[in-house]
Amino acid sequence: MAILEVRGVNKRFGGLQALGDVNLSVEEGSVHAIIGPNGAGKSTLLNCLVGKLNPDSGSVNFDGQSVLGRSPHEINQMGISRVFQTPEIFGDLTVIENMLIPCYARRDGAFKLNPLTSMRKGGEMQTKAEAMLDDVNMLDKLHMQASSMSRGDKRRLEMAMCLVQEPRLLLLDEPTAGMARADTNNTIDLLKEIHAKRDITMAIIEHDMHVVFSLAQRITVLAQGTPLVEDTPENIKGHPKVKEAYLGE
Ligand code: ADP
Ligand code: MG
Structure with a gap:
């Protein structure tokens, strides 16, 4: 069952379409990674999930309830927590x-x-x-x-x-950004431990493919504000569209 359902979400900043018709389902209990090049809309999407931004259209449901129009604090109380890029x-x-x-x-x-x-x-x-x-x-x-x-x-x-x-859903925006390899590996181990010990779902935005492939069961690739493909890590690795858009091969 999906704990988080994003349907047809659009978000513009002036003339720029930061998110275009985004659909995303995060299964309860899974670790779901959202990857994509710089400017793909990953942080914008996350901000729409935690009430920092309001989408222009579309729906965001957490555990069957809409989060849209609620304050970040109310959403936090519904059971969504966010880890920031710089420790807060x-x-x-x-x-x-x-x-x-x-x-x-x-x-x-x-x-x-x-x-x-x-x-x-x-x-x-x-x-x-x-x-x-x-x-x-x-x-x-x-x-x-x-x-x-x-x-x-x-x-x-x-x-x-x-x-x-x-929280029932933990959102992480590039949790290993700027970390040395040893700290990155410690963070991977910590997240694995937390996921194993607790009944928690994680959605993680991450640049580092080593982190993504170590943790995620599902990966959504975002490019220019739109999901390009969603699949298992094994299939994502070899996906020609992903290689072209993201891995630069
Ligand atoms: P990512 O996190 O994938 O790098 P972002 O979601 O931060 O991408 O940004 C997506 C696009 O939206 C970028 O082109 C960025 O410049 C633009 N953008 C993000 N936030 C704002 C904002 N508050 N005002 C105007 N443009 C923004
Ligand atoms: Mg970002």
């Missing part, structure tokens, strides 16, 4: 403080910018946050200041901040 963490705060923010945001609704003063430490939220940090092997870094951590650990923390909200 609070550098001045410790790891556990960072973790408590999404816990409270999910429970209390509005995302208050200074939640720590009103936040009761300890209790149920702290237990939940610590369990999640254990899952991503960061329990030993609980009281470390976030800005002092390595890029890989910042990514790990950001992932934990998303996952502690128990």
Whole structure:
């Protein structure tokens, strides 16, 4: 069953058709990659899924409910979380403080910018946050200041901040962009672990074919705002249209 159904989505920026009649089905429990050259419309599509942009036409349904017209926060509460290209963490705060923010945001609704003063430490939220940090092997870094951590650990923390909200669909926009090979491989392992441990669907935008082929069960290739082909990694690798449009062969 598809958890995410995108049908006939169009989006223009002035004279530019960034998305043209996009259809996409993401199966529940799968890892689905969206690939395509720069400017293909990948981030625009993602922004239409999380309420940052409104498509000009078409429909986007998550678990049978339309997300269109809802705010990013409402969509987040429906069970969609997004990992940004640059880790969105609070550098001045410790790891556990960072973790408590999404816990409270999910429970209390509005995302208050200074939640720590009103936040009761300890209790149920702290237990939940610590369990999640254990899952991503960061329990030993609980009281470390976030800005002092390595890029890989910042990514790990950001992932934990998303996952502690128990999303059903995790959206990732180029999660390994700018990473060295070792950090990229760590991220692949982390995502594999998360996918195996949790009942979660992932849609991942990614440039790095090594990452895509390591993780995805389905791949949609976007070119000039329109899906060119959707298939398994094995079939995508040898697809002549894909080679021509994307792999440059
Ligand atoms: P990708 O993520 O695949 O690289 P984008 O979705 O970022 O592609 O962009 C698709 C096209 O839409 C590009 O030509 C880009 O310049 C354009 N675009 C994206 N966002 C905006 C915007 N807010 N205003 C105008 N044009 C935009
Ligand atoms: Mg992009």
